[in-house]
Amino acid sequence: MEHMPPASSAAAPFTPLDFQLVLLRRMADHNPVLVEDARRELGASVADMREANRRWQAMLHSRRARAAVSRYRSVLGEPEATVRRPVGDLTCEALLWPVPLWPDLRFEVLLAPNNAVWNEWLIRAPGAPAPALRTLADLTPWSCTVDEAARAFAPARPLEGTAPTRWRLAFTAPDADTGEPRPCVAEFTWGLLQRVSFPTG
Structure with missing residues (x-):
């Protein structure tokens, strides 16, 4: 894909490409390899992603921030x-x-x-097929949204997110190998699954 880096000038328009880099920046903590591949697919550099995130945060916290x-x-x-x-x-x-x-x-x-x-x-997307979520093995990074996981493994209990734009769900899902139910916590960024962890104790 042709390289079209986000403009660094504050006066330049903030584009849909920039916004996708903002989404990726928040996901990099959990899935750096997936984020790096996606960033390259967009033809953007690490510096482009940092700059897009900086400009987005500036827009959010500006005194003249719009609705x-x-x-x-x-x-x-x-x-x-x-x-x-x-x-x-x-x-x-x-x-x-x-x-x-x-x-x-x-x-x-x-x-x-x-x-x-x-x-x-x-x-x-409306009309797009939902993923088949039956066991823990199906809960791979970026495979599903909050609503899809909550429906597939009901009843799911919402937990407080660890940061803005992050959500967590606690539920029980079958182990792929044994079929035994296993409590877990699914973590989402911008509504997209990032990882699944297992409570201890």
């Missing part, structure tokens, strides 16, 4: 789809954008009725 939904529209353009989604007793609006790195996923921004952003993460 989250406006920021996403300015970076990603108009959403590919807008979906009405019930959340409890409320009906929310979900904005979906394609993410070229993961063609079967979409980046979703969930808006409350007052237009506040309730959630920002990766979900399965």
Whole structure:
């Protein structure tokens, strides 16, 4: 793929490529090899990824920071789809954008009725087949989203994330070899599975 590094100038537009590098930067702690491969697929350097993350953080914490939904529209353009989604007793609006790195996923921004952003993460694209999740062996990095793991291994219990943009789920899943149920904790970044750990004691 042709190398198109993110511009380093603060005045340059922040592009969808830059945003994908931001997603990858948050995943690098758990899966550096996968992130490196994806970064190369995008034709970006480590410096490009650092700069994209620096600029993103600057946008988030600027005194003149725009509302989250406006920021996403300015970076990603108009959403590919807008979906009405019930959340409890409320009906929310979900904005979906394609993410070229993961063609079967979409980046979703969930808006409350007052237009506040309730959630920002990766979900399965509408109409795309969900992964078959039957045992712990199926829970490989980047294989599924939060909702998919929660449905496959219900009942799953949400846990506090270790950092912003991170989620954790506690559930029991069958061991691939023995079939015995085993308690575990699945960790997600931007809604995408990063790793599974096993509580001790």
